Amino acid sequence: MKEKITDFFSSRLGIIITGAVIGILGPTLQKFGNPKNMGVCVACFERDIAGALGLHRAAVVQYIRPEIIGFVLGSLIAALLFNEFKARGGSAPVVRFILGFFAMTGALVFLGCPWRAWFRFAGGDMNGLVGLIGLAIGILIGIAFLKNGYNLGRSHSCKKAAGWAFPGIMIALLCLAILQPRFGADGTGPIFNSESGPGSMHAPLIISLCAGLIIGFICQRTRFCTVGAIRDVAMFKDTHLISGVLALGVFAFLTNLVYGQFKFGYDNMPIAHSNLVWNLLGMILSGLAYTLAGGCAGRQLFLGGEGDMDAGIFVLGMITGAAFSHNFGLAGAANSVLEDGTIKVWQPNTQTMIAVCLGLVVCVIIGLTNRDKVD
Amino acid sequence: MAQTAKEIDARGLSCPQPVFLTLKAIDEGKFPIRVTVDNATAKANIRRMAQGKKLNVAIEDKDEDIILTISK
Numbered sequence: 001m002k003e004k005i006t007d008f009f010s011s012r013l014g015i016i017i018t019g020a021v022i023g024i025l026g027p028t029l030q031k032f033g034n035p036k037n038m039g040v041c042v043a044c045f046e047r048d049i050a051g052a053l054g055l056h057r058a059a060v061v062q063y064i065r066p067e068i069i070g071f072v073l074g075s076l077i078a079a080l081l082f083n084e085f086k087a088r089g090g091s092a093p094v095v096r097f098i099l100g101f102f103a104m105t106g107a108l109v110f111l112g113c114p115w116r117a118w119f120r121f122a123g124g125d126m127n128g129l130v131g132l133i134g135l136a137i138g139i140l141i142g143i144a145f146l147k148n149g150y151n152l153g154r155s156h157s158c159k160k161a162a163g164w165a166f167p168g169i170m171i172a173l174l175c176l177a178i179l180q181p182r183f184g185a186d187g188t189g190p191i192f193n194s195e196s197g198p199g200s201m202h203a204p205l206i207i208s209l210c211a212g213l214i215i216g217f218i219c220q221r222t223r224f225c226t227v228g229a230i231r232d233v234a235m236f237k238d239t240h241l242i243s244g245v246l247a248l249g250v251f252a253f254l255t256n257l258v259y260g261q262f263k264f265g266y267d268n269m270p271i272a273h274s275n276l277v278w279n280l281l282g283m284i285l286s287g288l289a290y291t292l293a294g295g296c297a298g299r300q301l302f303l304g305g306e307g308d309m310d311a312g313i314f315v316l317g318m319i320t321g322a323a324f325s326h327n328f329g330l331a332g333a334a335n336s337v338l339e340d341g342t343i344k345v346w347q348p349n350t351q352t353m354i355a356v357c358l359g360l361v362v363c364v365i366i367g368l369t370n371r372d373k374v375d
Numbered sequence: 376m377a378q379t380a381k382e383i384d385a386r387g388l389s390c391p392q393p394v395f396l397t398l399k400a401i402d403e404g405k406f407p408i409r410v411t412v413d414n415a416t417a418k419a420n421i422r423r424m425a426q427g428k429k430l431n432v433a434i435e436d437k438d439e440d441i442i443l444t445i446s447k
Contacts, residue, residue: 010419084415091389146395154387157413157439223416228390235391236398240423294389310389 002082009221015244018222023251025211026119029067031259032203036270037123039252040067040215041116042297043107043286046315047322047331048199049173052192054184055319056326060197064177066205070212071298072170075220075305077213082221087163089309091155095366096310099293100300100317101324102359106285108322108331109278109348109356110134111271113297114226114290117283118245120272122252124264127272127279134280138287139230145292145367146235152292152370155310163307166315170305177205198271219302227287227296273335273346278356282332285359292367330355380405385421386413386440393417394424397445401428407446413439421445 008014026039038044044061051062079085107113110131112120117135120128176191184190194200202208218224222244229241256262267274290296293314295303300318303311325331330352336344348356381400385393393412400408412418418434418441425432425445433444 006415010423082415086414088387088413091387146391151388151392155389156387223419225390231391236394236424238424238427294391 006082006221009218012240012243015222015224015240016247018218018224019244019247020251021218022115022215022224023122023248023253024255025215026115026248026252027123027255027259027261029203029208029211030261032207033201034203034208035198035201036261037120037125037128038112038116038198038271039119040211041112041119042068042071042301043104043113043318043322044111044116044198046104046297046319047108047325048194050319050322051194051199051326054189054192055323058326058331059192059199060194061199061326062192062194063199063202064173064191065202066174066177066209067212067215068301069170069174069177070209070214071216071219071301072167072305073174074213074216074218075302076167076216078217078220079306084220085160085163085307087158087160087307087309088155089158089162089313091310092152092370093310093313095152095370096293096314097317097320098362099289099366100314101321102362103286103289103293103297103314104318104321105325105330105355105359106282106289107297108325109282109352110286111273111332111334113286115248115296115298118226118249119252120269122249123256124262125269125272126264126266127269127274130276130279131283134283135227135287136230137280138284138289139227139291140234141284142288142291142367143231143235145371149371149373150292150367151372152310155308158309160307162309166304166309166312169312174209216302216305219298220306223299224302225295225299227290228299231291267335267343267345268337271334273332275332275345275347278332278348278352281356281360285356285363288360288363288367292363325355328355381408383408383410385410385417388417390416390420394420397421398424401425401430401445407444410443410445412441412443415441417441418443
């Protein structure tokens with residue numbers, strides 16, 4: 001029975017159904033309260049968690065997102081049920097932390113991870129398409145390093161208990177989300193919840209958690225990965241993963257139509273800016289960092305759930321990167337509408353430009369210096 | 376019994392290294408190729424790639440590892 005289920009999830013139909021389920025659940029979560037064109041955005045939601053823990057002070061993006069917890073625990077459950085839970089780590093963990101850090105830096109300039117780029121595109125935001133082009137460019141740069149011998153070395157088996165550390169962090173976050181302890185100064189914190197802005201928009205906890213668990217479970221079984229999808233087509237002409245990702249886009253589009261959530265546009269879209277150059281550069285940085293780390297933001301969560309501590313470190317790097325992005329004022333912001341109704345396109349400040357360029361330089365150095373000789 | 380011509384140890388390597396190394400060996404054309412991996416993802420990816428090239432893939436579990444033997 002287990003073998004039949006495994007074969008099904010490994011099949012083309014299995015990955016397409018996985019993409020379709022994510023594509024339907026994303027806009028449905030928006031219907032239940034999640035921010036517009038966000039569905040499930042791994043980068044945005046990890047940023048919200050960083051804020052909820054008080055790691056940054058952007059009051060509009062603070063909330064412990066149960067979807068992220070569900071992704072990891074859903075994957076954990078699938079891995080345990082199918083005997084694939086395996087504690088492992090030690091493949092250049094600090095380098096992976098840095099890659100996660102800069103993946104988030106780029107993501108927050110664009111305002112989304114690859115998943116949200118698809119959800120934005122499927123909701124009619126053409127900046128989503130710009131982001132996907134940037135993502136593809138970043139992945140192609142990463143492939144050039146892979147073809148020249150880049151890798152971060154082998155991971156090694158660890159004690160089983162160590163593999164529980166990352167899922168354990170998620171269980172702790174779930175406890176904090178439910179208990180909402182209040183013993184900070186002036187009766188606020190240590191857990192913060194946005195009263196306005198995207199952080200205040202969310203589906204009920206139980207619905208978010210269940211959606212996350214479902215997605216985590218099926219993505220662990222199918223190895224769904226938005227970065228692997230483009231990488232495999234470009235490197236191996238393998239269309240397996242991309243068929244699932246395209247299904248995500250198509251079903252998100254159809255679900256948005258059903259809910260009346262589709263709105264075509266470019267410069268006045270929800271939680272989005274239309275600065276073409278910086279949307280592109282942000283996602284090029286992200287795409288490169290994900291490729292050097294071996295998978296997209298979501299995939300790192302699923303790997304973390306099945307005991308991969310290197311993926312867990314990447315996620316912790318992303319959460320830290322989110323805190324830095326807001327504390328240093330690096331993150332993008334939506335376009336603003338002036339009094340006369342004209343739209344003012346978001347412009348990056350100096351430190352944002354420096355951070356993105358620094359991230360690209362660091363990724364290139366990582367790509368060049370972690371290499372085996374190529375025959 | 377055919378002599379194993381090429382051994383690949385892809386244990387502990389991140390995506391897409393296991394598939395990438397196997398593909399390079401396939402392009403060299405020395406069969407059979409024995410690839411050792413330590414996770415189900417690498418196993419599934421290598422099997423799909425090799426079968427897509429109409430090659431035969433035999434899979435055996437050995438302790439914590441999985442060995443894929445790819446032949447024409």
